[in-house]
Amino acid sequence: MPGRPAFELPTAGPDPLPWDTALAAVLGYARGRRPLRYRSPIEREGRWVQVPAFGFERFDRRPVPAGPLGDDDVLVAEGLHGRLDPDGWAAVRRALDDVQPAADAAVAHAAGRPFWELPDDELSVLGEPGTLGAALRGLGEPPGPQDRYVVAALHHRRPELVPLVTRTTWLPALPHLREGDSGVAAVVHRELRANAAAFGALEDEVGRLLGHPLTRLRLHDLLLWLVTTLRLPAAVALGRATDEWQHSPATALPA
Template identity: 40%
Template structure:
């Protein structure tokens, strides 16, 4: 697995996931390592290790979030990785603003890839409405 990760790091050349060419998310070293992680006996743990190593480069795709991403990928005839990339690039202004707001509000920098992971998880686990209610109830800063 480590040679695959090294290949991704070389191919990424310091760029975050959302700045990679979309063609790299349908085939190539990025897809190879992400697919390899999903084929292991504990794909959630493998995805978490990769994500922890480079939060800006490896999506955290778990059993729960795969339930949303995989059908979209099948419908669009692309990889799950391309679906995530498309979400990040097509919503660039929103993610830029969200990154800024989260950092200002919480004092923590979360990449748009991590924010995407969290938003997807909120939707899949049906916690979206709770998160909106908690945000609305929070005192303004």
């Protein structure tokens, strides 16, 4: 698309990701629906219903809980990763209590700066201790089954500061680590900085079309997740069928 730079994301593959493909994928993630056969206990026969295909409504659009990390944050994380059994729920809840001081310290240390505007030293072992990169690494690398819920809760609280990394997106970032990196957050930071214009344009257009902002940090995670889980073609097809796509000036030209 003229005037819209493609995304150069080595974590997602060797080929550039066209800007309009990325926009369609995000719209498909947010608006896409899939059929589900539903039958309540009081019905003799079921019926087909359309349900959200992805986690936008269950996670990204959920309001940010007030106060310290708590029960509501676990529920938000379940909206993205699925229900926990009682033992898992209790473990995540305890973990949120444990990380509260570190999360508060990281926010204070960032001093209002979003992740992509932090200096490189914040994601380097050369700047440790006390860097944001060290704090993020302490959340778990690789992220375990319960760590991903903790990270999701923290990202939902601070979507401009905490990368939403799961094992699925952590693995493709590993080969791109450089000497001195504090963890895979440094890889995410480099890709956001290298694609600042593309992510800035996507961030603006997504916020305008959806009426709900998604930070470029969340958009990076989302695009990487769609690519690595082979969901990108489905999300793009769903996105190009949305009203937002059909009426967006940014998509006036053929893809």
